[in-house]
Amino acid sequence: MYIFADCYFTLKAWNAQNGGAAAILVADDKVEPLITMDNPEEDDADAAYLQNITIPSALISKSLGDSIKKALSDGEMVNMNLDWTESLPHPDERVEYEFWTNSNDACGPKCDSQIEFVKNFKGAAQILEQKGYTQFTPHYITWYCPAAFILSKQCKSQCINHGRYCAPDPEQDFSKGYDGKDVVVQNLRQACFYKVASESKKPWLWWDYVTDFSIRCPMKDKKYTKECADQVIQSLGVDLKKIDKCIGDPEADVDNEVLKAEQDTQIGKGSRGDVTILPTLVVNNRQYRGKLDKGAVLKAICAGFEETTEPSICLSEDVETNECLENNGGCWQDKATNLTACKDTFRGRVCECPVVQGVKFVGDGYTRCEASGSLRCEINNGGCWKRTQDGRTFSACVEDHSQGCKCPPGFKGDGVNSCEDVDECKDKLACQCSECKCKNTWGSYDCSCSGGLLYMREHDACISKAADTKYSWSFVWIIILGLAAAGVAGYAIYKYRIRRYMDSEIRAIMAQYMPLDSQADIPVHHAPRGDI
Incomplete structure (x- = not known):
């Protein structure tokens, strides 16, 4: 709104406010450096309107005022933003x-x-x-x-x-x-x-x-x-x-x-x-x-x-702008924990993933913020699925952020919104032997064997308890006998090698003092006289 009159700035603003204006721009009527709009010493300094002006006001240069007026006269939409x-x-x-x-x-x-x-x-x-x-x-x-x-x-x-x-x-x-x-x-x-x-x-x-x-x-x-x-x-x-x-x-x-x-x-x-x-x-x-x-x-x-x-x-x-109070400023928000990426500043709101209890959230701040680092599962379980049932608790949060949310073994799902129990018995994922009986539990399964047999989970097999004992002792005796045979053979080899070594040492010593049958006579050389 533009008001040009031979009156004080405050009176211009007061008249504009009474006319329903939300703000007032006062354009200078000549090219010059702008001054500060004054709250003047009027004839009636106690005039009520001096203290009751609530709309924002600003003095703008003549060139800016002329450009705005021209745009309005041409039927253009003009948007003005009054901030710092x-x-x-x-x-x-x-x-x-x-x-x-x-x-x-x-x-x-x-x-x-x-x-x-x-x-x-x-x-x-x-x-x-x-x-x-x-x-x-x-x-x-x-x-x-x-x-x-x-x-x-x-x-x-x-x-x-x-x-x-x-x-x-x-x-x-x-x-x-x-x-x-x-x-x-x-x-x-x-x-x-x-x-x-x-x-x-x-x-x-x-x-x-x-x-x-x-x-x-x-x-x-x-x-x-x-x-x-x-x-x-x-x-x-x-x-x-x-x-x-x-x-x-x-x-x-x-x-x-x-x-x-x-x-x-x-x-x-x-x-x-x-x-x-x-x-x-x-x-x-x-x-x-x-x-x-x-x-x-x-x-x-x-x-x-x-x-x-x-x-x-x-x-x-x-100096908060309070933009986060309306629709959370359009930023990411976890309503379950009241965490938000919206932050008010004097420059306006920013959407920035927060840091909570030493855990940094990462993301674009607008649609996504996820906890990262080694403590990510401590804050809202890292945004992953978690549930307790039958006295057991399972979580899809993985400490390594690169893996995101992953359903634990025995469950299937996206890891974020849900993880459903896998029925290992129905899908024949466990207890596949003919004598096996399968019972599904939450997050796992139990296998048993009929006819008094013993279930071996690592082999997914049923065996007799008696046979198991018999076969076990037989296996032990085989090991003992094997060790004994190995000991006897080792001792024989040891004795044989020692005897051969001693024989060769004795022969070498004796050869130094007397010729053996296998050696020829060794000639003896005498030094000539006069050499002594």
């Missing part, structure tokens, strides 16, 4: 975000929403910052007073450092309450607190300081003072002298290093555009354009992480 899934760049494992805010707490519903957001988001912000997932930087908008008006009453009451840094009067009344320069000084104090805390490696303390200051030092109680702020700073253990040095002298005719840098940062850069409205949230250099509450902002920040690198807080209940 692909709207933010996510180049690395850290998200950088800025929050442009104000210490003023007397500007009505807008100031109330800012401090309420800080209180609610503090816990998540500190977790992300402490673990290095994010780099957060607070910023504060100031204006400068034109040179021609520096000495005017208005500039003197709204500005510090000789008109260099100014803020509007909190009550829009110069004659009472706090002045704009009080707001500038407190803004500077908050910025300096962040600077000093960052130097001591604890930038997340900024969230504690801003929250505590809003509670302990509100304007309505006349405690919006340096004294009250100093008490809060000291309670958080931050060096007060360093903060005072950072603030400097608000009456000096010199630049303040911190506020000068803030004014330079206000100027638009890249796709961010100028920052002119409070509050403004910038995530990965993209302006956030949504409701300022914990859940919505956390989703935006989480979308800035590269997929699969997001911290666990991005997968918590705070």
Whole structure:
């Protein structure tokens, strides 16, 4: 729905909601960097509709608005999806975000929403910052007073450092309450607190300081003072002298290093555009354009992480999309055990087979998830058939996942939905001998023999009990006799070989001392005389 009128964004949204719109897109009427849609200071700041707008809204560029209008005029169907899934760049494992805010707490519903957001988001912000997932930087908008008006009453009451840094009067009344320069000084104090805390490696303390200051030092109680702020700073253990040095002298005719840098940062850069409205949230250099509450902002920040690198807080209940509540998100589900592959994330639901009690389920996540690994049968019996009957339990689950579900011996079936008992007697699979009698049991069978015979299962045969005894003893005597014969033969061979060996040894010894009958005379040689 497109509404072009000379009125505030909130009134556009309110009129669209009353007209039955489910959402509103506000198209810019000229080519320029987009700003954040504002919850403005209207004439009637307490108008009921300011707090009762419930439909989502977004400001889009002129070129996008023109293309949508053209498609509609051509009769085309236009589908728009308002989410953070692909709207933010996510180049690395850290998200950088800025929050442009104000210490003023007397500007009505807008100031109330800012401090309420800080209180609610503090816990998540500190977790992300402490673990290095994010780099957060607070910023504060100031204006400068034109040179021609520096000495005017208005500039003197709204500005510090000789008109260099100014803020509007909190009550829009110069004659009472706090002045704009009080707001500038407190803004500077908050910025300096962040600077000093960052130097001591604890930038997340900024969230504690801003929250505590809003509670302990509100304007309505006349405690919006340096004294009250100093008490809060000291309670958080931050060096007060360093903060005072950072603030400097608000009456000096010199630049303040911190506020000068803030004014330079206000100027638009890249796709961010100028920052002119409070509050403004910038995530990965993209302006956030949504409701300022914990859940919505956390989703935006989480979308800035590269997929699969997001911290666990991005997968918590705070940012769940609840798509699994309807039809289980179209994912696999085992209703018997309430196991599901559906998982809600800030990016939307994913169908991913779960890990339960150390057992990983594998499959496509949509139509199939099966337990795998050595413990697969411990979880829902691996999705296989299992049954107990007559005091006996049988299972089709096989520890080796590659074999899937297989009916055990004595059963037949797919192993998943059913395993039916095989009647071994009916199908003549057992007890096939003529004297055998077969009785089927669940998962097995029993065989017996008629006429007092004994059944031998391994041979599937019936034999006489008496014959069995006779034949058994005969077999034993045959073995004994065989062993005895083998022993006698071995002894005879041993004696024969020993005798032959001894004879040959004796003959060899005697041959050294006297010739034997079988040897010829051996001539004797005498050495010639004179050789001795």
